[in-house]
Amino acid sequence: MASVLNSKESKASERTVVVAGLPVGHFNDRSLTTLVKRHFQDTKNEGGVVENVIYPTRTKGVAYVTFKEEKVAENVIRKKNHYLAVKIGPTQLTVSHFSEKVLISVNATLDLSVFRGQFILESLVRELQKKIPSLRFSPLGQNGRISVQGSFLAVRKLKESLLLKASSLLEKNRSCISEGEKRSRQSPRKNLLRSNNAFPSPRSPVPETARHGETARCGETLVLDTDVFLYLKKKSSFYERTLKKYHVLCQERVEGEITTICIKNDLQPNHEKLAKECIEKYSHALHFELIKETFDLKGKERRERGNIELACEQLSSKYNQELLINFNRTHIDVIGPSSAVHTFKKEVLKFIRQTVR
Template identity: 70%
Template structure:
């Protein structure tokens, strides 16, 4: 592949490195010495790599440094019961967040949604607000019904069959007292472990955070630490952390080492990461049973991974 992209017939030039395999199946990263060469390669409409089995067609595009680009979720809208026409709700969601892709609504109320993490986050906030407003309406209806029942018990009995079906989901208590913030877990871990902004902001505004990590999503509940604290401190902290996390979302890149195969290989990868980590203080390393994630700037993660692979090759010799 390297020789192909260095060939001038293919609009190529000097290639500094080819990263393959990557965490995305079937994707390779080709790093050119000159930006102009990369642009020429992209302008060429067709790229075919000759293999023993025949020609392999390549799709070439710019590398997007915004790694946390797509999230897929399955929504169960049936929890809204009979209070909402689900088709209308889906139409509203499409209008409110046009960047999301929706699958057809299933008969059981389920629907698949795909889009950026930030778009999914907006979707969650919209649905929480919707659920909250329906709960308030339901409470109001029940309280009015209780008043009428005290005034006219018979009328209340006649109307009981038409009462509104109670909404099953409950909005978390933190949504009503304090502020709730939802972040990508990788962003949150980097924010907490590699940035002083998180802890310093909490101390500055005298707030406490309850953090709940649930896979790729982390929910942060922000509350005042002192009774005398200003009530808008919670909102200010939420806005500040949200703004900072958005900036990280655009700047950070994630690489993954998959711990498959021989035990020695996995052990060597872990050892190499630990050995190199002291030279990359702004790179976050998350160790898991099946893989290792490294998160940092585009240049740092690239150099970090390159050094790990070089150490691995040295140990194999």
């Protein structure tokens, strides 16, 4: 996802967009190429003259579309929703700038053996294939290992799905342990009540759990990409509005690329699920809308590093509403909508060139 700062960018790359989500398996390559070209030539889709369509590519369901004018590429990216009109029904596409490395093909090896005691692994793989059809899965090995190939976004979605399953299993195990402890604590009391049945108490005894305090209920658990979560929390009012709407409290735990959120409402537990569904749906939309551009500071000379930091600082106020800019010792992360991030990067490069002169 990160890109190295480079002032010499290909003009063709600035006129090229990456199109993901093509309906693979329903059309031959030539027909799908024609459909894509027609879609992006249509002015209703903010399109224009298409110079070239590259399909198929190394990544399943992804095409590269090059326009005659850079302005058209920018307009296409700004358009939030693209639906490819096909006989099987409208297919939603994800359109990003070519310079974004979000959609580069990724290979990964998964060890699913950790789920063996809870799932039939073959069924788990089929579920994942159905949920993320753009990924290619190798045959499942006897040791539980499997290889996958696909776009960065698809692999990241796979990772989040598996982490969510693992997190749910962990919470389930904790609940089982808590229930077991609860029953073991209550058993002596129940036996005592049975033995004293001939001498009923004038009032019910205080439950053991009430005196010792019940084990805290976990509520609903949601796993998000950390970049998406930070943008959601810092740049969107939706997150706070949702918490207030459903009167829920959240415990947020950031662990590297993944953030786990525990959503709780002890008085109205059903609100936990409603809040989770709202945040999950909104985050999923952000997941495909946002990109991250990284300016690498590591190993750069003091002057060059200073120019990059100064450019980002001076431009940050201009893009404060759209972009989340995180300054770190070794790099600067810029997170936001595709068009805004790309424009920000161009202005940073321009600022640096002017400073060097």
